[in-house]
Amino acid sequence: MKTKLIIPITVSLFSLFFSAKAQDGKSIFAAKCAACHSIGNGRLVGPDLKGVHSKYNSTYLVKWIKSSQSVINSGDAKAKALFLEYNSIVMPDFLDLKDADIKAIVSYIKTQSGGTVATK
Ligand code: HEC
Structure with missing residues (x-):
């Protein structure tokens, strides 16, 4: 009897966790990224981030995301x-963002990127 309950509870906890994650990603993106980036609406100050998770x-x-200049200057x-x-x-x-925050942003980008992936 008890084991029958474990599966649905686990599943709903998981979906709760993942939707909370995507939600956080959305609010972080809106607060810190949307001024310069769109997802699927073309270039702004920076590139369109549609599909960037697969690039x-x-x-x-x-x-x-923590330090783009370090990546650029690394050669x-x-x-x-x-x-x-x-x-x-x-x-x-964005040194204040934790790895988990960045992963949440990337998950959000993924959910907003749809099936097709931008090549540029
Ligand atoms: C002040 C504007 C600005 C803000 C804010 C900003 N970016 Fe960028 N981003 C850029 C520019 C400009 C580039 C292009 C590379 C460069 O000039 O350094 C870029 C490049 C990128 C790239 C590489 C894209 C590619 O196609 O290779 C990613 C990924 C990215 N930004 C993610 C983010 C995320 C996530 C945030 C929010 C946490 C963010 N950016 C906030 C301006 C910004």
């Missing part, structure tokens, strides 16, 4: 090219 792995995204040629393409506009560092 880079999460380790790279965490590094980039990463692609990062440098992107920086130059965007007129050397410096994306601010």
Whole structure:
């Protein structure tokens, strides 16, 4: 009897956890990223982030979002090219964001990116 309850409880806890995560991602994105980035609505100050979760792995995204200038200055040629393409506009560092916050933002980007992935 008890084991029958465990599965639905686990499932609902999981979905609660994941929806809370996406929700946090949404509010962090709105507060810290949306001024410069859209997801699927084209370039703003920075690139459209639609599909960016499949362009880079999460380790790279965490590094980039915490300090894009460190990535650019580490000799990463692609990062440098992107920086130059965007007129050397410096994306601010987000050292206050925890890895989990960044993963929540990336999950949110994923949910907003739909099925098709932007190539640029
Ligand atoms: C002041 C404007 C600004 C803010 C705020 C900002 N960005 Fe950026 N972002 C940029 C610019 C400009 C670039 C292009 C690279 C460069 O110039 O350094 C960029 C590049 C990126 C890229 C690489 C995109 C690609 O296609 O390679 C990611 C990922 C990214 N930003 C995520 C974020 C996230 C997540 C936030 C919020 C936590 C954020 N940015 C906040 C301006 C901004």
